Amino acid sequence: MAGAAVLGGLTTGWQVAEVVDAVDETPRVRTLVLSAPDWPGHRAGQHLDVRLTAPDGYQAQRSYSLSSAPGEPPAITVERLEDGEVSPFLVGELRPGDRLEVRGPIGGWFVWEPALGGPLLLVGGGSGIVPLMAMARLRAAAGSEVPARLLLSSRSWEDVIYRDELAALADGPRGLEVVHTLTRSQPAGWSGYARRVDEELLREVAWPAEANPQAFVCGPTAFVESIASGLVALGYPPERVKTERFGATG
Amino acid sequence: MSFFTRGFEGRRRDDAPEGRLPPGQYLTGGFPVLSAGPTPHTRLEEWTFAVEGGAEPVRWSWNEFRALPSETVTVDIHCVTRWSKLDTTWEGVSMDTLLAEVDHDASYVLAFCDGGYTTNLPLEDVTDAKAWIAHTYDGEPLDPEHGGPARLLVPHLYFWKSAKWVRGLRLLDDDEPGFWESNGYHLRGDPWREQRYWGD
Numbered sequence: 001m002a003g004a005a006v007l008g009g010l011t012t013g014w015q016v017a018e019v020v021d022a023v024d025e026t027p028r029v030r031t032l033v034l035s036a037p038d039w040p041g042h043r044a045g046q047h048l049d050v051r052l053t054a055p056d057g058y059q060a061q062r063s064y065s066l067s068s069a070p071g072e073p074p075a076i077t078v079e080r081l082e083d084g085e086v087s088p089f090l091v092g093e094l095r096p097g098d099r100l101e102v103r104g105p106i107g108g109w110f111v112w113e114p115a116l117g118g119p120l121l122l123v124g125g126g127s128g129i130v131p132l133m134a135m136a137r138l139r140a141a142a143g144s145e146v147p148a149r150l151l152l153s154s155r156s157w158e159d160v161i162y163r164d165e166l167a168a169l170a171d172g173p174r175g176l177e178v179v180h181t182l183t184r185s186q187p188a189g190w191s192g193y194a195r196r197v198d199e200e201l202l203r204e205v206a207w208p209a210e211a212n213p214q215a216f217v218c219g220p221t222a223f224v225e226s227i228a229s230g231l232v233a234l235g236y237p238p239e240r241v242k243t244e245r246f247g248a249t250g
Numbered sequence: 251m252s253f254f255t256r257g258f259e260g261r262r263r264d265d266a267p268e269g270r271l272p273p274g275q276y277l278t279g280g281f282p283v284l285s286a287g288p289t290p291h292t293r294l295e296e297w298t299f300a301v302e303g304g305a306e307p308v309r310w311s312w313n314e315f316r317a318l319p320s321e322t323v324t325v326d327i328h329c330v331t332r333w334s335k336l337d338t339t340w341e342g343v344s345m346d347t348l349l350a351e352v353d354h355d356a357s358y359v360l361a362f363c364d365g366g367y368t369t370n371l372p373l374e375d376v377t378d379a380k381a382w383i384a385h386t387y388d389g390e391p392l393d394p395e396h397g398g399p400a401r402l403l404v405p406h407l408y409f410w411k412s413a414k415w416v417r418g419l420r421l422l423d424d425d426e427p428g429f430w431e432s433n434g435y436h437l438r439g440d441p442w443r444e445q446r447y448w449g450d
Contacts, residue, residue: 016253051274053254060260061274063331085261085276093257100255106447108433109286221283225395228288238288238365245284 014051015039017102019094020073025161029127030091031067031077036102039074042066044134045111045216045244048074048104052086062086065130065218065244066105069137074102077161079127110216110244114139118146118214119207123197123227125153125219129161131244132218136176140169149177151205153197153223155184179205197223202230209235218244270326271334272441278333281396286429289394290364290415297399299383303421304354312399316385318343323382325405327412328441340403342384345376348419356421360428361402364415369428370437371404371411373421380406383416408439408446 021033042048047065068075080091094100112120112135120139122132129152139148154160160180169176181193181201193201207213215236217227224245231241266277294312301308310318320341328334360370375381384403385392392398397414404411410430431437436445444450 052258052260053252054258054260055254057252057254058260059274060258060276061332089258094255098256099253101253106434109429221395225283225289232288238290241288243285243287245282 014101014103016099017074019096019098019100022094022096025077026159028080028091028159029077029161030080031075032090032094033068033073033075034102036074040105041070042068042074042105043070043108043111043113044138045131046105046107046134047131048076048102049106050076050086050090051101051103052089053101060086063106065134067130067133067137069134069141071141072137074104077127077130077133110218110242112138112214112216114142114144114146116214118148119211120146120148121207121213121215121231122148122150123152123206123215123217123219124150125197125223125227126155126159127161128217128219128223128244128246130218132216133162133165135216136166136169139176145174147177147207149179149205149207151179151181151197151202153181153183153219156182157185157187157190197227197230199230199233202227203234206231206234206236209237213240215241216244217241219246221245267336270336272328273444274446275328275332275334275441278335281335282329282331282333283395284329284331284410285365285414286367287365291394292364292399292415292417294399298417299348299400300418301348301352301421302418303356304352306353308352309418310348315343315383315400318347320385321382323403323405325403327405327409330408330410330435330439330441330446334441338405339388340382340384341386342382342400342403344379345381345383346379348383349377352421354421356423358422358425360420360422360426361413361416362418362420363413364417367413367415367429369402369411369413370422370426370431371407372425372438375404375407375411375438380404406440408436408441410435411439 015038017034017036020035023031051061064076067077078090081087124132170178297312299310324339326336382403385400402413402416
């Protein structure tokens with residue numbers, strides 16, 4: 001079998017994984033929990049590669065961020081892109097019991113561990129929350145007391161991925177601080193932010209640069225570009241701003 | 251019977267000309283952006299391109315660099331995240347032109363960039379009309395998001411090797427992994443051999 005992904009000396013190639021659970025997060029976003037017998041474990045922020053094969057041998061591959069905490073079975077959360085080749089299948093067709101090939105975990109840069117300290121700033125646009133959620137889940141599972149704040153930009157309240165779990169993670173004195181902004185529509189009585197993340201909003205929400213925060217930013221290209229520049233303008237050293245961008249992939 | 255995923259048909263590559271799409275890639279019409287951190291904005295007055303590690307260090311200012319002969323090339327590019335884009339048109343200075351100014355016997359280069367990014371390449375992958383320092387894309391000055399004012403262009407390797415915001419080369423006797431190459435990605439990155447990750 002061609003290829004291998006490496007994690008701390010462990011090596012894995014493509015392996016068959018089974019979908020053990022499919023959770024609809026929003027009307028357009030679904031989480032697939034996978035059972036992969038040879039999964040070597042992953043770090044928060046890494047991704048995996050998916051390979052789908054048609055009966056005639058045609059294949060398509062894509063990369064998806066892992067949403068589960070390290071130590072949990074690998075899970076990916078996928079947004080349906082209407083003109084995509086793979087995401088509509090993963091979100092709309094695949095069901096528990098189905099099998100697909102996976103490879104990973106991949107990537108060693110966009111990764112957070114409690115030992116890296118903080119304060120931690122997570123900024124997500126839409127499904128850019130996915131790798132940040134793995135970090136937030138790890139922080140909770142590890143009982144980390146690193147102060148952590150999540151700024152999540154979604155189109156509407158219905159489009160907020162992991163909405164209930166985020167509320168649960170925010171609970172308690174050392175909970176994750178969660179700040180939502182809803183850019184297109186807001187429920188009645190909404191008193192939170194209701195606009196795209198601009199410089200002023202970022203200044204209000206982001207930890208001050210003097211606290212030496214570590215920032216992770218994930219979302220569409222324009223979003224990431226704007227947030228990363230904004231954080232640098234607020235005094236964040238560029239090397240403390242790690243980014244992951246979603247291009248026009250399907 | 252070999253493995254397949256129930257219900258998956260996929261979209262056929264009718265739109266990809268024969269022999270142009272490496273294994274595991276799909277075509278895109280857009281120009282997706284990937285990078286590990288904020289986009290640097292270096293003023294042209296402060297920009298230089300340096301070649302270190304030869305008999306003498308060599309350095310060009312932006313104006314000196316732009317006075318060198320440029321070539322226009324139309325090439326296919328392939329990102330390790332699986333998009334490929336055909337027939338992209340760039341203008342840039344051939345690495346042959348730059349390295350002709352340097353006395354050296356190196357076997358590898360490490361490109362270094364604003365923002366701290368590095369990538370490693372065997373010398374033979376950047377000589378003989380295979381690599382350029384590109385300053386123009388599609389007839390326009392290269393946008394900062396896409397690596398402007400200048401990026402490395404090595405189209406026959408995965409596109410992370412075409413380092414954005416490039417500021418120079420370090421000539422080396424031995425291969426030394428760069429940024430992504432230290433983070434799980436392949437040392438060479440030939441898309442036709444699907445050299446995506448360590449061990450491929």
